Amino acid sequence: MDAFFVSVEELYDPSLKGKPVVVGGKAHERGVVSAASYAARRFGVHSAMPLRTAAQLCPHAIFIDGHRDRYELHSKQVKAVIESFTPKFEMASIDEGYLDMTGTERLHGPPLAAAHKLHEAIKNQTQLNNSIGASTARLVSKVASDQAKPNGVLWIPPGAEAAFLAPLDIRKIPGVGKVAEKNLQDLGIYKVGDLARLDDRILFERFGKLGLALAGKAKGFDAGSWFEKDLSNNAEDPKSISHEFTFDKDTADQATLESTLAHMSEKVGRRLRDHSLHARTVQIKYRYSDFSTFTRAHSLDHATQLDTEIYQTARQLFLRHWQPGRPIRLLGVHTAGFEDSEGQLDLIDGERNEKLKKVFGAADILRDKFGESTLNLAGSLKGRFRERVHDGITKKSGQS
DNA sequence: TCTGGGGTCCTAGGACCC
């Protein structure tokens, strides 16, 4: 999809059309650009750029907060169109999908015609601009769709894959970021064609697995068909669940830091319960004002999905490593090492665990009914209500 | 200009076990 978040926002506010629009937050906020309209891009604004930088480059741009729920809704509409073309498809992200069109010629015609048909169908049914790349390989199609933007269709016929990629900058290859680009340039490799000519062994020696993958990509090969991925071990189950938060202003206030950790722990616990997952490893992330960033992890002897256990672990890790008084910019709580259940607990712990699970389950329901702020871990209240009830759960006064 | 948040995958060292 072309400038997806911006295009969706234009559906809700047509007056945005044609104007420089930046989705991601207010101009003065700490944050980065999620999406920029083409009008904003003409001023040099692009995604991942700090909002404050974007505001410097394009002061008259319209800055808006993102609406994830809207994007997910419209992503589903796009998915429905794709689905109507072939059952062999896959959404690769919220605004990107792949279709295996093998064997659909009688229905959709030859590749280029089919691509145009899809392009039109998406536009007609979602009112959103999109670009299509068509070829024999996923990677080539993805790069082709990028080249087709905005609002275009590009077909790379069989046999033309390597020739299409050769003149492009190596940065266009998915998996080549800033660092790999620099390292490759140091070897005199600037274009995909330079990469394709290089000996695979050299690439492996210099770049390990990444080098090997690159060698294939540069020639237009795909590492296996993604449509044949085994669906046996529930691919939709996440491998980690985390939340992090950047303060508007750096802080060294211990109560604020602890309550933020508690809040992140609650968010993580909630999502673990939603996925019926139990995590064995709790990790925190903290970033100082100078942007130096650290992670510290601890693996429990059993898996958990309880806010309090996550918080206690996170808090201990933090207090053990934080240099008191040194202002913090970001805090995060991360869980991984998922297991189906918490494993064997002894009688006492088992009973305690069951009780807490009921308490948090009830809290989840209350939050769904009455809103996020209904209940908090004692630690996430900034000192005002410090009483500790039932292992750290307390009720905000005036709310039930 | 000052740099989000949620993920995945890879690398590397060290502890520990047999």
Added chain:
DNA sequence: TCTGGGGTCCTAGGACCC
């Protein structure tokens, strides 16, 4: 006195993607 080899698990950091 001169320290194997194979494996797993844990921790930390970093590149990259959207």
